[in-house]
Amino acid sequence: MYCLTCVVNEDQQELASAIGYGNNMGGCVEEPCGSNVKFVFYFDNKDSAENAAKSFTEILSAESAIEFVENQDWNAKWKESMEPAQIAAGVWVSPKWLEPPQNELAAWIKIEPKMAFGTGHHETTSLMVELMLDLDITGKTVLDMGCGTGILAIFAAMKNAGSVTAIDIDEWAYRNAAENCERNNIGNIEILQGDSSLLNGRGFDVVFANINRNILLTDAAKFAKCLPIGGILQISGFYESDFTDIETEMKRNGLKPLKKLLKKNWMAVVFRKE
Numbered sequence: 001m002y003c004l005t006c007v008v009n010e011d012q013q014e015l016a017s018a019i020g021y022g023n024n025m026g027g028c029v030e031e032p033c034g035s036n037v038k039f040v041f042y043f044d045n046k047d048s049a050e051n052a053a054k055s056f057t058e059i060l061s062a063e064s065a066i067e068f069v070e071n072q073d074w075n076a077k078w079k080e081s082m083e084p085a086q087i088a089a090g091v092w093v094s095p096k097w098l099e100p101p102q103n104e105l106a107a108w109i110k111i112e113p114k115m116a117f118g119t120g121h122h123e124t125t126s127l128m129v130e131l132m133l134d135l136d137i138t139g140k141t142v143l144d145m146g147c148g149t150g151i152l153a154i155f156a157a158m159k160n161a162g163s164v165t166a167i168d169i170d171e172w173a174y175r176n177a178a179e180n181c182e183r184n185n186i187g188n189i190e191i192l193q194g195d196s197s198l199l200n201g202r203g204f205d206v207v208f209a210n211i212n213r214n215i216l217l218t219d220a221a222k223f224a225k226c227l228p229i230g231g232i233l234q235i236s237g238f239y240e241s242d243f244t245d246i247e248t249e250m251k252r253n254g255l256k257p258l259k260k261l262l263k264k265n266w267m268a269v270v271f272r273k274e
Contacts, residue, residue, distance in 0.1 A: 127268035150177030
């Protein structure tokens, strides 16, 4: 895996993310760097990383650095810096050796992300979980598309979903989601490795997809097809500025927006199939 690091100013933040998404990044970490923002992008191949670096130079006039990282490097770095994360009211995510405050705990999702990106600290994860708090999925068939570490799938099971399917194209995510299900003693989650072609012929009452703008637009029709009338699609992984394009494509496929949440320019939206 290749790691690309770049520092940009706040005005360039959205464009920097778009460059990463446009070059098929596998994950992204953002952190403050003085008055600027430091991006660390992860790519499966060197060509994608080099194309992104070229875009940073040509479009943003920003320097970047690429290095090859072993899979276990992310795990070690994460363990050193990890703290329990309260991602929504009473819902905490942390490894089993970092116990959340008991007086604030309603649900504890135990994870160890390894190379799967989903520690619970990103805004999109907290937005998705916050929306899930008000969603009744008891007895429902649920899909977590692009599951990463499996946080949303595990929380759906904790909320008494009838059955849960978790899908990710990345092998590390597939393995890690399975391990995290075991850590949380969850037995009703089917974990699959692959892309949206796995949805052919399958149906779900509720679909969660915290992915990115491009994939959401590409797979909107497939998500809609596997939902019944009245079925719910809840998505995140895109900026507020992307919503117009997202909404247009979802409406084209019979999906009506019901509720939106926003955090630091990131957005999550609940749609219902009409």
